Every structure is written in C-alpha cells, then in structure tokens.
Amino acid sequence: MDRADNNMLEAVDARTKLAGSNRLEVLLFSLGTSETFGINVFKVREVSKTPKITRTPNMPSGVEGLISLRGNVIPVLSLASIMQLQDASGELGASMMVTEYSKRTLGFLVQGVDRIIRVDWDRVRAPEAVISSAQSYITAITELPDGHLVSILDVESILANTFGEAPVGGIEQMADGQDFNVFFVDDSAVARRKIAEVLDRLGVKHKHALNGMEAWTRLQGMAAHVQQSGRNMHEEVDLILVDAEMPEMDGYVLTRNIKGDPRFSEIPVVMHSSLSSAANRAMGQSVGVDAYVAKFDAEVLAETLRPMLDKPN
Numbered sequence: 001m002d003r004a005d006n007n008m009l010e011a012v013d014a015r016t017k018l019a020g021s022n023r024l025e026v027l028l029f030s031l032g033t034s035e036t037f038g039i040n041v042f043k044v045r046e047v048s049k050t051p052k053i054t055r056t057p058n059m060p061s062g063v064e065g066l067i068s069l070r071g072n073v074i075p076v077l078s079l080a081s082i083m084q085l086q087d088a089s090g091e092l093g094a095s096m097m098v099t100e101y102s103k104r105t106l107g108f109l110v111q112g113v114d115r116i117i118r119v120d121w122d123r124v125r126a127p128e129a130v131i132s133s134a135q136s137y138i139t140a141i142t143e144l145p146d147g148h149l150v151s152i153l154d155v156e157s158i159l160a161n162t163f164g165e166a167p168v169g170g171i172e173q174m175a176d177g178q179d180f181n182v183f184f185v186d187d188s189a190v191a192r193r194k195i196a197e198v199l200d201r202l203g204v205k206h207k208h209a210l211n212g213m214e215a216w217t218r219l220q221g222m223a224a225h226v227q228q229s230g231r232n233m234h235e236e237v238d239l240i241l242v243d244a245e246m247p248e249m250d251g252y253v254l255t256r257n258i259k260g261d262p263r264f265s266e267i268p269v270v271m272h273s274s275l276s277s278a279a280n281r282a283m284g285q286s287v288g289v290d291a292y293v294a295k296f297d298a299e300v301l302a303e304t305l306r307p308m309l310d311k312p313n
Contacts, residue, residue, distance in 0.1 A: 022253045028114040031080045043101045050096040076107035124247040145229045168298040177203025180309045184241035185215035212249030223263040244273035259288040265286040
C-alpha cells in the first residue's frame with residue numbers, strides 16, 4: 001500500500017501548471033461512513049500505513065498521540081473522532097495522511113485512501129447549511145461523474161478548533177488607517193475572522209466576499225459604479241487580499257482577472273494561503289500577485305499590508 005500511495009502523490013510538485021486554470025486536484029478518502037471526503041492534494045505530503053503512535057497525556061480531544069517522522073515529532077489526529085462521526089465503522093486509522101498547511105505538519109488518520117481526481121472550481125460549491133458537527137468541518141461540496149458527492153474538508157477549522165487559535169497581538173494601529181480600504185476574500189470562516197481582526201487592529205476599513213466568483217462579481221460592480229461617477233478605483237479599494245483555494249473561482253484566476261483589468265491597475269493583490277510551499281508561491285507569482293503570505297501569522301500579515309497601504313498610488 002505504501003508504494004501505491006506514494007506513486008499516487010509523487011507527481012504533486014509537477015502540478016503547478018494548474019495555476020490559473022481554475023482547477024483543483026482532490027485526494028479522496030473514507031472515514032468509515034458511506035460519505036466520501038476529499039482534501040486538496042497540495043496539502044498532502046504523503047500517505048502511508050499508520051505507524052506506531054505514542055499516546056501522551058493531556059492531548060486535545062481527537063489527537064491520538066505523537067509519531068516520529070524523519071526526525072520530526074508530529075501530532076496525529078483522528079478525523080472521525082474530531083468530526084464526531086457516530087456511525088463510523090471498519091478499521092479506522094488503518095491509513096495516515098501526512099498533511100502540511102498553515103506552517104504545521106499533522107497526521108490525519110483515515111479508514112482508506114481512494115484516488116486523486118481533478119475538478120473545475122466552478123463545479124465546487126459551498127455547503128448549503130450546517131446541520132451537524134461533521135458539516136461544520138466541510139468547506140465545499142463537489143460531485144463525481146457518477147453523481148456521488150464529495151465533501152472537501154476545511155482543514156483550517158480542524159487545526160483551529162483542535163489546537164486553538166493564536167491570539168492576535170503586537171499590531172500597532174496605523175495613524176491614518178481609516179483612510180484605507182481593503183477588500184478580502186476567503187471561504188473559511190476561521191480565516192475571515194482572523195483577517196478581520198488584523199485589519200481592525202490596523203484600524204483599516206474592510207469589506208469581504210466568501211468565494212472567488214462572488215469577489216470578482218462585487219469588484220466588477222464596484223469598478224463600474226466608480227467609472228460611471230468619474231472617480232478612480234483607488235478611492236474605493238487600496239488593496240485586495242485573496243485566498244488561493246475557493247469554490248467557484250480560485251484565487252489564481254481571480255488574481256489574473258484583476259491584473260488583466262486596467263480599472264484595477266496599481267492596486268496591489270496579496271495572496272494569503274495555507275498552501276505555503278515554494279511551488280505555491282511560484283503559482284501566485286505566475287499570475288501576478290504582489291505578495292504571498294502564508295496563513296496564519298497575524299504579525300507577518302500586518303507587516304506585509306502596512307507598507308503596501310502606505311505606498312502612494
């Protein structure tokens with residue numbers, strides 16, 4: 001199984017061509033229920049049989065213990081336990097996905113790993129409503145050709161709810177913060193809350209959207225209104241902050257659209273993503289982002305935005 005799983009993932013680094021194509025590659029897996037789950041393959045470093053786990057006291061709920069992986073000690077989480085899947089059955093934890101995002105490495109125990117699929121972001125939808133604990137960890141839904149639904153995990157919420165959110169502190173308010181307007185977009189409720197907190201600490205006014213398509217629609221509407229009134233778009237927005245992974249339109253396509261529209265000329269675009277590898281930074285640069293910030297370090301985000309807002313247009 002190790003060899004097959006590693007073969008499944010060995011080409012991940014070659015997938016940077018997906019940047020700007022509005023496509024996503026998802027690793028499908030099961031958690032002992034009839035439901036199929038997925039995770040962005042860029043967040044998965046490797047898949048293997050579950051190694052020996054060292055149980056340790058006082059670990060957060062859902063954390064099974066620790067493992068040593070190539071000299072690094074990482075926590076191992078039971079996704080079925082965290083998501084409170086009461087009807088989970090079978091050999092839970094037989095496989096482990098090693099994930100890397102938001103500058104953290106975690107092991108996720110799953111029942112089994114299926115395959116990698118490629119889907120268009122415009123076929124990925126936000127969940128209609130949250131009616132269970134499990135659904136609170138689902139960021140999007142997509143459909144396989146056979147009609148089977150895939151629930152894509154909100155791994156940022158899993159990280160925040162399991163280990164807690166780092167407090168936002170040490171950020172000084174900008175003297176003229178109220179003169180600036182930031183438009184940001186992120187499909188994660190956790191990320192939106194943290195971004196808003198940083199902008200509030202800076203004293204900057206802000207608006208937001210929930211996904212790339214909504215953001216582009218609203219930005220186009222704002223630009224049309226500003227143009228009709230004879231004003232400049234800089235009077236409406238000083239900086240745009242985008243996530244990379246979003247339903248309906250990803251951050252790469254959104255950035256390419258913004259950079260290709262002269263109405264947004266000289267308005268900086270900052271990509272803020274839990275995908276922090278060099279490959280993902282290169283993907284951001286290929287579509288023209290002015291800066292790339294890995295989630296979530298409040299002070300780094302603030303210090304990236306501050307000089308870009310202060311820069312005269």
